[in-house]
Amino acid sequence: MNRVDASGRREVELDRAPVRPATVLIRGARLLDRRAGLDGRADLLIRDGQIAELGDSLAAPEGAETIDAEGLHAFPGFVDPHVHLRTPGREDEEDLDSGTRAAAAGGYCAILAQPNTEPVVDSAPVLRSLRERARAEARIPSGFLAAITVGQRGERLTEMAELADAGAVGFTDDGLPVRSAGVMRQALQYQRLAGRPLALHEEDPSLSGDGVMHEGEVSALLGLAGIPSVSESVLAARDCSLAAYEGGRIHVQHVSARETIEVIERAKAAGTQVTCEATPHHLVLTDDAVRGLDTNLKMNPPLRGESDRAALIEALRSGAIDCVATDHAPHAREEKEQPFELAPMGVTGLETAFAALHTELVLPGLIDLRVLVERMTAGGGLFGLPLPRIEVGAPANLCLADLDAEWEVGESGYESRSANCAFAGRRLTGRVRITIAAGAVAYRERTFALGAVA
Amino acid sequence: MMRHLLSVDDLTRADIERILGRAASFAEVSGREIKKVPTLRGRTVINLFYEASTRTSSSFELAAKRLSADLVSVKSSGSAVDKGESLKDTVQTLSAYDPAAIVIRSPHAGAAALVARWSRAAVINAGDGKHEHPTQALLDLYTLKRRVGALEGLRVWIVGDVLHSRVARSGILAFSRMGCEVTVCGPPTLVPRGIESLGCEVRTTLDELGTADVVYALRMQRERMTGSYVPSLREYAARYQIDGRRLGANQLLMHPGPVNRGVELASEVIDSPQALIVEQVESGVVVRMAVLYELLAGRGAPAGVPARPATEPQPA
Numbered sequence: 187m188n189r190v191d192a193s194g195r196r197e198v199e200l201d202r203a204p205v206r207p208a209t210v211l212i213r214g215a216r217l218l219d220r221r222a223g224l225d226g227r228a229d230l231l232i233r234d235g236q237i238a239e240l241g242d243s244l245a246a247p248e249g250a251e252t253i254d255a256e257g258l259h260a261f262p263g264f265v266d267p268h269v270h271l272r273t274p275g276r277e278d279e280e281d282l283d284s285g286t287r288a289a290a291a292g293g294y295c296a297i298l299a300q301p302n303t304e305p306v307v308d309s310a311p312v313l314r315s316l317r318e319r320a321r322a323e324a325r326i327p328s329g330f331l332a333a334i335t336v337g338q339r340g341e342r343l344t345e346m347a348e349l350a351d352a353g354a355v356g357f358t359d360d361g362l363p364v365r366s367a368g369v370m371r372q373a374l375q376y377q378r379l380a381g382r383p384l385a386l387h388e389e390d391p392s393l394s395g396d397g398v399m400h401e402g403e404v405s406a407l408l409g410l411a412g413i414p415s416v417s418e419s420v421l422a423a424r425d426c427s428l429a430a431y432e433g434g435r436i437h438v439q440h441v442s443a444r445e446t447i448e449v450i451e452r453a454k455a456a457g458t459q460v461t462c463e464a465t466p467h468h469l470v471l472t473d474d475a476v477r478g479l480d481t482n483l484k485m486n487p488p489l490r491g492e493s494d495r496a497a498l499i500e501a502l503r504s505g506a507i508d509c510v511a512t513d514h515a516p517h518a519r520e521e522k523e524q525p526f527e528l529a530p531m532g533v534t535g536l537e538t539a540f541a542a543l544h545t546e547l548v549l550p551g552l553i554d555l556r557v558l559v560e561r562m563t564a565g566g567g568l569f570g571l572p573l574p575r576i577e578v579g580a581p582a583n584l585c586l587a588d589l590d591a592e593w594e595v596g597e598s599g600y601e602s603r604s605a606n607c608a609f610a611g612r613r614l615t616g617r618v619r620i621t622i623a624a625g626a627v628a629y630r631e632r633t634f635a636l637g638a639v640a
Numbered sequence: 641m642m643r644h645l646l647s648v649d650d651l652t653r654a655d656i657e658r659i660l661g662r663a664a665s666f667a668e669v670s671g672r673e674i675k676k677v678p679t680l681r682g683r684t685v686i687n688l689f690y691e692a693s694t695r696t697s698s699s700f701e702l703a704a705k706r707l708s709a710d711l712v713s714v715k716s717s718g719s720a721v722d723k724g725e726s727l728k729d730t731v732q733t734l735s736a737y738d739p740a741a742i743v744i745r746s747p748h749a750g751a752a753a754l755v756a757r758w759s760r761a762a763v764i765n766a767g768d769g770k771h772e773h774p775t776q777a778l779l780d781l782y783t784l785k786r787r788v789g790a791l792e793g794l795r796v797w798i799v800g801d802v803l804h805s806r807v808a809r810s811g812i813l814a815f816s817r818m819g820c821e822v823t824v825c826g827p828p829t830l831v832p833r834g835i836e837s838l839g840c841e842v843r844t845t846l847d848e849l850g851t852a853d854v855v856y857a858l859r860m861q862r863e864r865m866t867g868s869y870v871p872s873l874r875e876y877a878a879r880y881q882i883d884g885r886r887l888g889a890n891q892l893l894m895h896p897g898p899v900n901r902g903v904e905l906a907s908e909v910i911d912s913p914q915a916l917i918v919e920q921v922e923s924g925v926v927v928r929m930a931v932l933y934e935l936l937a938g939r940g941a942p943a944g945v946p947a948r949p950a951t952e953p954q955p956a
Contacts, residue, residue: 403834409770409809410749412833479750523728525748527769 198355198570200296200327201320202286205626207235208582211246215255215586219262219576220556221563230260232582235625240578253620255586262574263295263583263623266536267385267565268360268439268463268511271297271328274316275304280516280603282323285536288514288602290326290629292536293585293618295574296566298329301338302361308333308344310352317353326623329355329569331385334373340365343373346380355569358385360439361486363421365391370425374434383461383569385437386425388446389487393417398527400473400488408479410527413488419445426453426460437568438462440513442487444497451506461568463511464498466539467608470546471495481522481529482606485515502561503553509564512539516604533608538595540587542609544616555589582625591617644756644763645931648774648813655934656817660782662930663923669706670926679937680709683740687713688730688755689766690746695897696766696775699924700743706925707932709740727751728758735759740936744768762935773806776896777814779927783920784854787892792819795851798840799880800858800904801830801869807896808858812838823852826880829869845879849886856894857882860904877903884908892916 212230217240219225229244230237246252266289272280280288289297301307307316313332320328332354336342338361346357357373357380364370364386373384394417399405401412422438426449429436438450441462453460473489483489501507515532522529535542540562547553567573574583595609621629642655651659669677685704689697697713704711714734725733727746734742735758742759744752745766752765767773785791796815802808802824812835815822822840824831836842849855860876870876883906887893893905893915901907909915 401833403837406832406834407809407838408749409772409806411770414833479753520726520728523726525727525746525751525754525769527748527750 198329199353200329200571201317202324202327202624203322205624207625208622208627209233209247209250210622210627211244211250211252212255212260212586213252215258215260217260217576218556218559220560221262221573222575222577224576225556230576232622232625235582237576237578237580237582240576253586257590258586258588258619260576260584260586261293261559262563262576263585263621264293264540264562265296265564265566265571265574266294266512266514266539267298267437267509267569269297269299269514269536270302270516270532271299272516273303273319274312278603279518282320282328283325284601284603285514285516286323286325286328287629288534288536288600290621290623291601291618291631292538293540293587293621294326294536295583295585295621295623295628296327296329296571298331298355298566298569300358300360301331301333302359306333306338307331308336308338310345310348313349313352313354326621326628329571331356331358331360333357334359334364334384335369338362340369343369343376346373346376350380350382354382356383356385356437358387358439360385360387363387363389363391367424367428371428371432374428374432374436377432377434383435383437385439386422387439388418388421388425389413390417390421393420398484398488399476400490402473402491404473404476408477413486415443415445415490415494418443418487419449422446423449426450426458429453429460430456430458433459435459440465440468440487440511441498441501441507442468442490442494444494447497447501447506451501454506461508463509463565464502464507465511465513466535466542467533469495469498469502469510470542471608479526481524481526482533482608482610484526484529484531485513485533485608486531499547499552503557507561508568510539510543510558510562511565512536514602516602517606519605522606532606534600534602534604534606535608537600537602538607538609538614540618541593541614541616542612544589545614549615582622584622585618586620587616587618589616591615593617642934644752645774645935646752646756646763646765647772648777648810648817651774651817653817656778656781656814659778659927659930659934660785662933663782663926666706666926666929666933675706676708677706678708679933680704680707680740683709683936684737685709685711685741685743685932686734686737686739686761687711688734688742688744689714690716690744690751691767693745693767695921695924696745699921700766700928702925703928703932707929709932712737712739727754731755731758735761741932764931764935767806770804770806770809772810774810774814775924775928775931776807777810778931779920779923780811780856780894780896781814781818782927783916783923784892784894786919786923787916791815794820794853796820796822796854796856797849797852798822798824798856798858799846799882800826801860801864802826802835802858803830803832803869804861804864805858809838811856812840816840825849826858827870827876830864846886850888852891854892854894855882855887857904859896859898860900862900873903880904881906882909884912887912887914889914894920897921
């Protein structure tokens with residue numbers, strides 16, 4: 187069997203619990219899908235999970251649910267390539283059910299989960315058991331990345347080929363960098379056998395040290411150890427060089443610094459196969475927000491300066507940043523209710539991603555809504571998943587959002603089991619009302635009044 | 641009226657002057673045979689120290705006692721803290737005793753602010769990680785003012801390990817607020833990037849030390865030597881030690897203590913008449929009395945609880 191795949195785009199299978207395919211008529215939504223060349227008001231009929239018809243004044247077939255979506259937007263379903271579901275090991279923080287419900291509530295129709303669990307997803311048996319659990323519990327199609335190195339210790343490669351056969355969507359040691367350039371090079375060489383992208387957490391531990399926030403004026407004021415921007419960019423530069431040399435394919439996770447964007451833009455221009463993602467919190471917030479030492483603003487990489495944020499937004503607009511990823515990282519309340527330096531890194535974000543970016547980037551005119559939607563739906567494609575599209579014959583992957591709805595992100599009330607949201611307490615505009623993932627209704631906002639017709 | 645003292649940044653110049661003035665009036669009490677006033681009789685002050693401390697904890701204890709408060713001192717070793725109790729649980733437990741004030745020293749930035757969120761007591765930051773140590777800054781201002789009269793326009797050099805120093809951060813803010821011109825000086829590895837945003841100049845050599853009116857030397861912690869922040873103690877001392885050659889006859893010398901003789905300061909300057917180091921320690925008690933007074937005097941029992949008459953004996 188030849189596992190080599192020149193395109194790196196083999197079919198990837200995602201898992202979810204059994205569903206009943208939806209037959210739904212969505213009336214009057216504004217359909218927005220730049221890839222499908224769609225921007226206008228129309229009815230949309232989903233039959234047996236497929237987009238069956240687009241047009242004006244469609245008739246509801248027998249047994250169809252009709253949703254009055256007047257005033258709502260319909261987008262292709264979002265895809266998040268970077269989520270922590272904490273399962274196995276920390277089901278008190280998140281499990282496959284709650285994590286995928288949170289994703290659906292955010293408009294996501296597919297997610298990819300990171301392998302830094304307990305145990306680490308670094309062998310085929312662990313991956314298989316996790317996939318089996320997903321087939322019982324996951325509310326939306328979910329894929330799993332496996333570790334690059336055994337135990338994420340950075341020493342020895344996992345059985346990447348076997349893991350790929352067992353369904354690993356990609357490989358990552360996320361949470362930690364691959365410290366050794368030699369091991370990173372071996373992973374890139376072995377990628378020729380295993381296929382699948384390597385997703386990389388870029389951080390030089392000798393530069394970030396015991397840092398807990400961005401190194402800058404705010405860290406100087408607070409007396410907190412800083413994580414300099416170059417901690418990220420120097421390792422990204424190393425890995426772009428290695429990927430170019432080995433002809434490998436890498437995906438840089440959660441880009442936070444202007445310097446890293448410059449590194450990636452240069453590598454892309456030189457033809458290196460590199461893609462990258464940015465998170466809503468890095469696109470919306472800066473280290474200035476950390477002044478109050480709210481541990482819900484502590485994550486790695488940290489919130490950076492305003493010039494970094496501006497560079498991220500520009501790169502998201504230009505496509506230098508390929509997609510939005512939340513890096514949804516749930517933590518138990520007691521772990522976050524500690525002094526800033528002791529609290530763990532990570533914030534939740536699935537349920538607020540679209541609303542936060544719509545409020546802070548689209549409404550002030552920093553990015554076009556259509557571009558944002560494209561970036562929020564692009565994450566799976568980088569790992570070989572088909573891109574969600576609103577077109578006849580495609581599986582129904584879409585969400586309905588009310589762009590005028592104003593709401594306050596609460597201290598609680600999340601679908602997620604954890605409440606460490608970076609946007610807690612903020613007023614946001616725009617809310618996902620319904621999510622249809624791979625042909626089945628995955629989420630309905632509880633207060634949504636359905637225009638149901640018998 | 642101030643509710644907590646968490647950061648120098650929260651203080652206006654008028655706040656600082658009021659506290660320093662109050663400290664001066666308490667200095668008169670400290671000169672008496674019986675050094676006690678009844679101001680805080682029947683009120684409870686809790687000292688919660690998560691770090692070893694001699695002068696700060698003892699001066700807070702004395703300050704509370706001289707104001708006739710009931711004092712409970714909790715040290716991290718041997719307490720529930722040692723048994724893995726979270727800061728939040730400890731604070732909620734101690735809050736059940738209805739303290740009027742909690743004085744907290746913690747190795748972590750923002751700990752005092754958290755205590756203020758979790759307790760109804762007035763909270764005094766007695767040092768939170770490398771962030772701030774506001775009462776140290778206040779006692780430094782008090783000491784300096786006693787010696788020179790007016791602080792406005794004084795040129796203050798803060799020398800040493802600025803990166804790891806809460807005293808430096810509170811000092812920069814406090815001296816600046818009182819109209820001093822602050823310069824920080826230290827090895828480039830021990831001066832944090834962005835510190836100038838606090839309103840100070842940055843130097844990496846002592847070449848222009850002669851322009852200073854006040855030289856404030858920071859404690860050089862020995863563990864910094866192993867982190868390769870400086871190549872050796874010898875090189876550090878050669879370049880940054882304040883000694884008799886570097887300290888001019890008209891310059892004053894301050895240090896938060898405890899001093900590493902022969903490292904940041906040479907013995908001859910420690911014992912010189914220009915040194916205010918002993919006066920800084922003396923000032924600690926009256927300034928902390930003034931801070932307790934500022935936060936507690938006139939502030940009654942919490943709402944909904946009948947105020948206890950001051951004459952009622954307190955349970956032991």
